[in-house]
């Protein structure tokens with residue numbers, strides 16, 4: 001293999017050295033994959049998915065049976081009352097934005113209990129000024145940072161005693177921060193606390209990158225509404241775009257009115273050609289997520305061997321598919337990203353460079369030789385060009401191709417020392 005993909009003996013030696021220890025982790029991932037495949041199949045059985053559901057609607061999108069069954073399958077997997085899964089959601093950020101606007105009214109208070117939210121939400125909320133932000137509509141915002149990579153339970157309790165909070169946002173994955181991602185047990189603990197003090201507060205979870213990484217999803221541990229992107233875990237690499245929202249029926253209906261229009265809500269919205277790909281995507285998702293996890297474990301073990309600080313460690317419990325690598329210098333970050341690009345199926349011959357990106361403050365380098373633009377369930381690596389030069393590595397549709405990407409990236413990294 002190593003000659004076919006042109007990597008050095010040194011890189012291959014590191015790979016062979018870490019192989020025994022990562023194999024043990026792979027067995028755990030296989031168990032998780034088996035469980036989540038059973039959960040997914042159970043949803044297909046219960047929802048009577050059939051060939052007619054591959055048909056599509058155009059125009060208004062009335063009576064789109066395929067779209068409806070896709071949403072039933074998602075609701076079943078999440079143990080939610082209802083789901084929206086639509087191509088009309090442009091991205092995960094758009095889905096989060098629509099959900100905020102659906103749930104919040106002027107003078108309501110939005111509270112993030114995971115510190116400052118994901119970069120693209122700053123203008124949505126109004127943390128960074130924008131004439132169309134929630135803030136511009138009189139919606140108030142506050143945040144409570146995490147402490148030691150966990151919720152600040154005391155501060156949250158104290159805050160809820162004093163203020164009436166309409167929506168609490170929990171972002172599980174780390175985004176472009178250096179904290180750890182939040183596992184489902186922590187989400188459960190904080191949901192219990194919130195419900196005890198303020199049962200009326202809506203708990204909304206940004207679940208990006210976390211789907212199928214554990215056996216439970218957030219609705220099962222007390223969240224009211226959960227949001228994610230289809231060009232991440234649940235699209236299985238096949239969805240061409242879209243987002244999903246699952247949760248309580250009355251909240252999902254509000255998101256529907258916000259996505260389309262008041263009075264028509266979820267009854268409109270043509271699926272165009274997406275139904276079959278959405279079904280195939282969710283069908284593949286447990287296996288694809290497992291491949292991404294294995295790719296991440298391999299990268300983590302090899303980079304640790306080379307002395308880089310990585311999180312999570314190869315044998316640490318995972319809450320999402322993202323691996324952060326602290327390179328400490330710009331050159332290593334850029335080389336690693338270039339190596340990932342050179343190990344991608346699409347555009348392997350081009351070289352990524354840091355550029356300004358809408359919604360992000362610093363210049364960002366993105367390696368993504370993908371079938372779907374910006375899809376980060378496919379092997380991809382990106383990082384803002386700022387100290388301490390951290391790369392965010394995620395994805396891998398299959399372990400064998402993910403591995404090739406990692407070997408190419410590490411080869412590039414160590415050949416330019």
Ligand SMILES: *Cc1c(COP(=O)(O)O)cnc(C)c1O
Pocket residue numbers: 091092093094118120171172173174175206208209229231
């Ligand atoms: C990726 C991500 C988003 C936004 O998703 P896009 O589809 O890229 O817009 C939001 N929150 C978190 C934590 C993410 O990782």
